[in-house]
Amino acid sequence: MxxxxxxxxxxxxxxxxxxxxxxxxxxxxxxxxxxxxxxxxxxxxxxxxxxxxxxxxxxxxxxxxxxxxxxxxxxxxxxxxxxxxxxxxxxxxxxxxxxxxxxxxxxxxxxxxxxxxxxxxxxxxxxxxxxxxxxxxxxxxxxxxxxxHEVPDKHSPYAGRIVVGIDGTDVSRAALDAAFALASLEHRPLAVLHAWDDAVRWRDQTSYEIRRETSTEHELQLAESLAGYKEKYPDVAVSLHQVETDARWALVDASRHAHLVAVGSRGRGDTAALVLGSVSRHVVEHAHGPVMVARTDAV
CATH class of the missing domain: 3.40.50.620 (HUPs)
Structure with missing residues (x-):
């Protein structure tokens, strides 16, 4: 062609x-x-x-x-x-x-x-x-x-929103770029979802102080990932969601109610993307609605 x-x-x-x-x-x-x-x-x-x-x-x-x-x-x-x-x-x-x-x-x-x-x-x-x-x-x-799409729960915090999963890497920046652009185009609110699971770290250290410290670290990571987007897309209403669970489960669950879920991927042949790649593949396979996969070399 x-x-x-x-x-x-x-x-x-x-x-x-x-x-x-x-x-x-x-x-x-x-x-x-x-x-x-x-x-x-x-x-x-x-x-x-x-x-x-x-x-x-x-x-x-x-x-x-x-x-x-x-x-x-x-x-x-x-x-x-x-x-x-x-x-x-x-x-x-x-x-x-x-x-x-x-x-x-x-x-x-x-x-x-x-x-x-x-x-x-x-x-x-x-x-x-x-x-x-x-x-x-x-x-x-x-x-x-x-x-x-399945019938969403209108009371869900993700109802009708574009949901984007982030982890603070360049891979999630690709997803953020695509998700913000789509949210602006369709005049939809955007839900930024950061899921984390530090069960291994807390196996022998489960004090309240350590958990609070870790949560604060992730909040900072979330804020850093979103730097500059508010200025670039002032028309997009953004909500932040930080959940302590496996990212795959969190994103699939959000897809039940979201308009669309956006995830990032490095594409083929990048062994460093193995973990996040498994997240994007899992979401594509098990989501309850549309999924957008954005590659770092595609934006």
Whole structure:
């Protein structure tokens, strides 16, 4: 594909399944809010041989794949026009493995990649394949994994908010950048969630003084992480949430009520990101609503 085709677009992987319809609807609305073109992407799969009657080897040709893929893509384009006819539509139909096609789209300059998932557990849509191979697809832009949202508790402190998980690293700064930008765009309040678990440290030291000291350290870390954002995004109402628990559990629980949860990731091949990477993967797999994954090299 040409770089100009994908450059600056909100790209969405589409395969005509119900969960990709949900992702498409989210992507259309986001593209409209941003004033960006929407690129609807369908990967047809790779040509292959298989055994037919009499053990003859039959071949699914590139032409057959494109014919079938064109029907799927046309359905997605028609649905996008129905949702919002004002959005500029672009299309990309490719013969190849979905992960490779999505890699190409993000490498060609897409602003954001949107994909769908069937629900909880492993991200198993045709377009994604798996969390590690799909969400970590090598994307050079943020990725939003969209699933149908559960009914939130309006009394939750996270209800209707964009929730961003932070830990004071450059990885969480990527998540903060993406979350603040989205909150400003959608005129939504932002909940900054810092979860920490110092059970090991407190195994033999559980005094009130030590716990208070540790809590103060985390409060300082939270304040330092947010330095400069109030000035850059004065329109975003921010609430701070510090919880003493595993970050994975805290973010998944928040996703039950949040509009969207944002997490950071360093992407593939960075062993230093192993722990936080496990957090982002866990949230993507088990969240109860949309999740945005922002990479440090993608913002």
């Amino acid at each position: 040409t770089t100009t085709q994908a450059l600056g677009t909100v790209a969405v992987g589409y395969d005509s399944t119900p969960h990709s319809d949900v992702a498409l609807a989210w992507a259309v609305q986001h593209a409209a809010a941003l004033g960006r073109p929407l690129l609807v992407v369908h990967a047809c799969g790779a040509p292959r041989g298989y055994a037919g009657y009499g053990d003859a080897t039959l071949t699914v040709t590139r032409h057959e794949l494109r014919v079938a893929g064109r029907r799927v893509l046309n359905h997605g384009l028609a649905l996008a026009r129905k949702i919002d006819p004002t959005v500029e539509l672009r299309e990309h139909l490719a013969v190849g493995l979905p992960r490779d096609v999505l890699d190409e789209v993000t490498a060609s300059g897409a602003h954001l990649l949107v994909v769908g998932t069937r629900g909880h557990g492993r991200v198993s849509s045709y377009l994604l394949g798996s969390v590690s191979e799909g969400v970590s697809v090598g994307a050079t832009c943020p990725v939003v994994v969209v699933r149908e």
